[in-house]
Amino acid sequence: MMPPVTRRSALKAMALTGLALLPESPTEAGILNREPGWVRGKMTGAFALVETLQAEGTACVYGIPGAQENELWDALKTKRLPYLLVTHEFSAACMADGYARSTGQPGVLCVVPGPGLTNSLSGIGEALLDSVPMVCLVGDVARGDKYRPFQVHDLPQVGLLKQVTKAVFEVGAVTDIPGAVRKAFQLARAGEPGPVGVVIPYNLLIESGSFASGPLAPLPVPFDENAFACALHLLAQKNLRVGIYAGQGCMDHGPLLARVAEMLQAPVATSVSGKGVIDECHPLAVGWGYGPQGTGTAEAIFKHVDVVLAIGVRYSEVSTAFYAIPKRPHLIHVDINPCNLGKTVKADVCVHADAGVFLSKLDENASCLARPCDRKLHDRIRQLKSADRERNCRLYARCGADPMAFLLKLRCCTQPDALVFVDVTLTEHWAAEAFTVHQPRTYFNPTDNQSMGWSIPAALGAQRVHPGRQVVTITGDGCLLMSAMEMSTAGREGLPVKFFILDDQSYHYMQVLQESAYKRTTATHLAHLDYAALAKALGIGYQEITTTEDLEGCIRGALCQPGPVLTRVVTDYRKRPVRWIAATRDRFVEELSPAQKARFLGRISARALHPHPWND
Numbered sequence: 001m002m003p004p005v006t007r008r009s010a011l012k013a014m015a016l017t018g019l020a021l022l023p024e025s026p027t028e029a030g031i032l033n034r035e036p037g038w039v040r041g042k043m044t045g046a047f048a049l050v051e052t053l054q055a056e057g058t059a060c061v062y063g064i065p066g067a068q069e070n071e072l073w074d075a076l077k078t079k080r081l082p083y084l085l086v087t088h089e090f091s092a093a094c095m096a097d098g099y100a101r102s103t104g105q106p107g108v109l110c111v112v113p114g115p116g117l118t119n120s121l122s123g124i125g126e127a128l129l130d131s132v133p134m135v136c137l138v139g140d141v142a143r144g145d146k147y148r149p150f151q152v153h154d155l156p157q158v159g160l161l162k163q164v165t166k167a168v169f170e171v172g173a174v175t176d177i178p179g180a181v182r183k184a185f186q187l188a189r190a191g192e193p194g195p196v197g198v199v200i201p202y203n204l205l206i207e208s209g210s211f212a213s214g215p216l217a218p219l220p221v222p223f224d225e226n227a228f229a230c231a232l233h234l235l236a237q238k239n240l241r242v243g244i245y246a247g248q249g250c251m252d253h254g255p256l257l258a259r260v261a262e263m264l265q266a267p268v269a270t271s272v273s274g275k276g277v278i279d280e281c282h283p284l285a286v287g288w289g290y291g292p293q294g295t296g297t298a299e300a301i302f303k304h305v306d307v308v309l310a311i312g313v314r315y316s317e318v319s320t321a322f323y324a325i326p327k328r329p330h331l332i333h334v335d336i337n338p339c340n341l342g343k344t345v346k347a348d349v350c351v352h353a354d355a356g357v358f359l360s361k362l363d364e365n366a367s368c369l370a371r372p373c374d375r376k377l378h379d380r381i382r383q384l385k386s387a388d389r390e391r392n393c394r395l396y397a398r399c400g401a402d403p404m405a406f407l408l409k410l411r412c413c414t415q416p417d418a419l420v421f422v423d424v425t426l427t428e429h430w431a432a433e434a435f436t437v438h439q440p441r442t443y444f445n446p447t448d449n450q451s452m453g454w455s456i457p458a459a460l461g462a463q464r465v466h467p468g469r470q471v472v473t474i475t476g477d478g479c480l481l482m483s484a485m486e487m488s489t490a491g492r493e494g495l496p497v498k499f500f501i502l503d504d505q506s507y508h509y510m511q512v513l514q515e516s517a518y519k520r521t522t523a524t525h526l527a528h529l530d531y532a533a534l535a536k537a538l539g540i541g542y543q544e545i546t547t548t549e550d551l552e553g554c555i556r557g558a559l560c561q562p563g564p565v566l567t568r569v570v571t572d573y574r575k576r577p578v579r580w581i582a583a584t585r586d587r588f589v590e591e592l593s594p595a596q597k598a599r600f601l602g603r604i605s606a607r608a609l610h611p612h613p614w615n616d
Contacts, residue, residue: 058108100193246311421471
């Protein structure tokens, strides 16, 4: 007698029939007899893509699944490649960015076409302008013979990505998937790092093919021998004092940079993105910048420098405070991207080279470059740093916590290798000056696209792959509004990021800029939030700092809690000066025509006589 047919037995039979019709199983194709780094065998496009990501060393994929990529996300789970679900695709890009900056390897985001891609563009653009390696996997509507008009999300994905990436690879056949992904990783790492897009029609993810894809060799590293010889000749003139300006391009060459600095007895200043390339407690480290926008120490020391050796840095608008960089007698500019050389500041010698190779070549020529230890220089740097610290320790706040005091206490309370993510706030400029960085890839700031709200998701992306590290954010209340819901991801996943929110219920950065130019502010007031209720709703811890006296105890309290914590820092900015703002304002005024200066001055004078209420 036949057993009765139940709903469960029928579904089981259907599943077994479906499995029998599938090509060689992903397990057999992807694991058995696999050579290291190779993707071999018969499998679906989705499985081939995941195996390629694993072969490239991907530790986590960030994004949101959708109709065009569900096959890929299911393959991620099957192959046990870690992923992190986000609340918004902007965050996926920022998380991949945080992963990349903290590891030095390309971060990977995976989003659907249309709104998934457009939501992520600001974060991808940040990676492009900040030279951060990233691979952007973007699904697409069905193409080829599967194409139908008026498909959902049918925007020009490739065209959109081209605006914010180094290149875009559009996959046209299932067997092309591994090669396109490998090329994306190769290019993302090569030269000046940056994001690269891969667009894959969803019908290719479910198609099957036979694959034999091996690793790609790194692209050649440039080194201009003739230009190096010119640089060497200039640096060998020991009557000329040398100063090094180091950028993000030096991030993986810190010990070598320090050795060259000691050899040349050269003070080392960094760009904002370059903070950490040398321990800022090193006797030759002078802080960030070397003009009026940077630390007082760097500005004073570099006034006596004859040759600036700029390595892996672009002299961008933000790092130079609207190009307020002082000219020195000679400049040697070294960069892996020839398009960056001498573009902002005219250079005597432009060297197209990788920073590490260039520094190694200098080290090899120590016999003609080495200089005796300059004790007077070391003493002068130490004295100036002491004066900077004394100035930074002055308190301005009266009815809340002093933001500079917060930064100094946070540094005291955090471990030397803590990962610190600073958002687009007025405080980012004080942090660049006063937050001492000891190790590379521990201090991060969205510099050249200034994407507000970046720090919260970027910190989560880094925490996901650095589970044992302290990770903190320094975020303004305006930036919080851009990405606050992403803290729910921390609560859901138990990612122990400590979110410090500087709250004065306004876009204070804009208020400072507007007040100086217009004698009033416009559209800068924010709503009062119940932060305790917000933290509870998001599933994370909460505490509040209301005075400068509370800072150390509350910071340590937050750091000691095992899970994610939102700390509201009631902030009183008062009239604390900002060197970056002052330098930018002075440079901006220099650029105005006489008629523009007269108009600005007339408006400011009139409003000074008839003050406008400070409101929106």
